[in-house]
Amino acid sequence: MSAVRAFVDLLAARRDPGALVPRDWEGVIGVARSEAMLATLANRLADADLPPAVAALFADQRAAAQVAQRQALWEAEMARRALAPAGIEFVLLKGAAYAAAGMACAAGRQIGDLDILVLASDIRRAENALLNAGWEWVKSDPYDDHYYRAHMHELPPLIHKARDRMIDVHHTILPRTHRITPDALALISDAVTSNGGHAVLCPQDMAVHCAAHMLADGDLQGGLRNLWDFHTMTRDFAAADAGFWGKLDGRAALHGLQAAVHRAARLARDLYGATLPGGWDRQDPTDAWFRRRLLARDDWGRVTKPLLEQAFYIRSHWLRMPPAMLARHLWTKWRKR
């Protein structure tokens, strides 16, 4: 049995955990760790009858994820205290936002850097306020620094000198040089306040951002986790609002991200068993490449299709910048090796 298949099936509740033998668990645990989703699986199977060693490991993971989440939200609070006196409002993105909003995908989800979104007109003041509050530039070379400032959708990463935590300050959700330009002003002006008091994207924008991050920007590293986020949030948003899928479609069109959002929905259906409404529930032969990339892990947690991985890496760059610029960028990067 393929461990990555078993892992996906367990998340989708298509497989009985009681039917797994110890060697299967070993592969599933290895794959889940490689995808940084072991605590997600542990939460998904919190009530299942598991072998004692697995149950103990999963309990550790759930507890550790809870601590990590509290620390991530504390980091969001630190950012608020640094930016509020300057009158800069921000919107939480990704993991911290899911945690602040108490969403299902937050259970056990690993949260790396703190990602926030501010108005483009506030970005320099935000940087200054953070520098004054103890964040500093991660030492990087001048080319990278210039590259971030001229072409990216975020500041060069800042790290807090005492707490050793990174913050990514975004002014939009895709690189400036990307073929697609989302409506950043709409993202911020339609943000909503979460139960935790922080601003987060409205449901439709949250799903759009999740799909954009996975399919329009990245090379599908961590794709299973992003897809799990997308699947659980769209499922829960649709359960709370019967008109959700229609609104999502309109919002995706506004940001120019309909193709990515639709593909994310189809992949969530194919891998995690999402139920899609008419108009969404289609077949696209090119999805097969994405499924293959998402499932390209062996039972030891290794990426199995290096050429496919490379192809998706090149694709992510191809989408990110025009060809001449890409050539210049790769040339500079290659010379620095």
Place this chain on the structure above:
Amino acid sequence: MRHSTRIAVGPVQFRIGSDWAGPVAALERLYAGYPEDDARPADATVRLFAARPWRRWLRPSVHIGGDFVVPDALPLPLSMGLLAAEMGMNLQVALGWRRHMLLHASAVAKDGRALIMSGESGSGKSTLAALLGEGGWRLMGDEFTLIDPAGGDAFAFPRAVSIKNEAIAEVSARVDAARLGPLLAGTPKGDIRHLIPRPDAIAAMHEPARPALLLFPRFGGETTIEPMGEGEAFVRLTEASTNYVALGEAGFAALTRLVRETPAFGISYPDSAAGIALVGQLWADAAT
């Protein structure tokens, strides 16, 4: 992977995969006396691999991978495959284990009470623990000591002890050659030879011990004993713990309790005999 083995050390079940037979055979010899539970899935995965297929034969070099990796870690020559495996296993525990608070410390136990020794590499903590383990003590481990955040007990991680440089001659003179691994000469950490813990230490590896004495040894110089305050011991142990921050409040509570309940000393000693004598003296005081 082509070759693999499973090893349980203390509470951690490892699986180790390798592109070569050598490191797996060496591990299986060192860990032959450890309990095996085939029904137990591994908590942690270590992979020893060649960066390119032809590098399995041509100037073979072992890259260390697994659930957690250190970016840009340098590979080791195949002759040091055992060291690569050890480093891979340590890495998985240091970065992945959450059930206990991890202290980068050696430990030995007597009558259900533990002596914990924390220090940098070269402080002599491994050698002291190994030598005490050949005497009247149970060796708990030379690399990690695990503290249960709920109860405060110390748990053992008795991997094969990594004996280094000058200590190799001293330890090999005292133990049966069958309990020693191959000499790994000229590694990035100097010469290394592994010592298989005594069978009773392996048999007792799941038994907790109550922390009774904390030592911060420093090898070399005059014999000195300096009582250490709770604050200093606390700060030193936060630096010696790989998961103190990740455990959050539970880590703080566990460490606070440890330094409040356990007398701590910094010690210097010129040679092992003096070190062992110092330990005996301080243990006698702590145990009364």
